[in-house]
Amino acid sequence: MTAVSSWAALFDWDGVIVDSRALHEQAWNAVAREFGYRHAAGDFKRHFGSQNRRAIVEILGWTRDDALMRRISDRKEELYRDSLGASPELLLPGVAEFLALLAERGVPRAIVSSSPRVNIDRVLAGLGLATQFQQIIAAEDAARSKPDPEGFSRGASRLGVQPTRCVVFEDAPAGIEAGRRAEMRVVALTTTHAGGDLDAADIVVDRLRPELVERIESWFDGTSASALGEAQNG
Numbered sequence: 001m002t003a004v005s006s007w008a009a010l011f012d013w014d015g016v017i018v019d020s021r022a023l024h025e026q027a028w029n030a031v032a033r034e035f036g037y038r039h040a041a042g043d044f045k046r047h048f049g050s051q052n053r054r055a056i057v058e059i060l061g062w063t064r065d066d067a068l069m070r071r072i073s074d075r076k077e078e079l080y081r082d083s084l085g086a087s088p089e090l091l092l093p094g095v096a097e098f099l100a101l102l103a104e105r106g107v108p109r110a111i112v113s114s115s116p117r118v119n120i121d122r123v124l125a126g127l128g129l130a131t132q133f134q135q136i137i138a139a140e141d142a143a144r145s146k147p148d149p150e151g152f153s154r155g156a157s158r159l160g161v162q163p164t165r166c167v168v169f170e171d172a173p174a175g176i177e178a179g180r181r182a183e184m185r186v187v188a189l190t191t192t193h194a195g196g197d198l199d200a201a202d203i204v205v206d207r208l209r210p211e212l213v214e215r216i217e218s219w220f221d222g223t224s225a226s227a228l229g230e231a232q233n234g
Contacts, residue, residue: 005107006220008161010152013113015171015192018090027079035072037062049172051114051145077116091127098208099132110135110155114145147174149182167216176200
């Protein structure tokens with residue numbers, strides 16, 4: 001019987017589980033050309049990780065027309081999915097082993113991302129990781145994107161775990177802020193940002209490694225595993 005852990009893991013998607021930045025940037029450049037908008041060098045970095053609505057309306061300032069925004073957003077995601085090739089190439093080093101170790105130790109796991117669910121589901125299936133997460137909080141599940149804590153708070157709720165027993169895995173300052181605001185511990189990965197940009201996290205690492213689990217578990221020494229199980233079952 002798998003043990004019940006005293007903590008739960010909430011993973012951002014791009015930059016933590018997979019690295020599909022190049023494909024997303026290509027899709028944004030293509031959709032900008034199709035709709036006649038400017039998407040200059042540096043624009044992608046400004047909005048990557050945000051929900052499409054916020055990127056199109058608030059950050060890029062392309063349009064405030066809701067119907068047009070939806071058409072641009074849907075087309076961008078279609079272009080992204082069309083570009084997906086061999087999914088295993090997207091998986092970041094160490095992720096599969098890290099997830100397997102968490103599963104072995106009974107750590108509940110969720111994805112919290114601004115990506116549409118169909119994108120996440122398709123890549124997870126290609127990676128053979130569809131059963132590795134008990135919950136997925138996607139763009140459709142949270143009205144407000146990071147740094148708002150809504151997504152992480154919803155993830156904890158769906159796992160049935162108190163926020164203070166959750167650890168967020170992020171690669172961006174906005175995600176770190178969201179985790180902090182949700183009253184969670186945060187592990188930051190230097191996959192998309194320099195370490196100096198991530199110093200608000202509890203730990204900054206270059207990749208997910210097995211020994212990281214021991215360090216995280218030391219944070220929860222003395223925390224009752226049965227209490228977590230009661231929260232999950234209650």
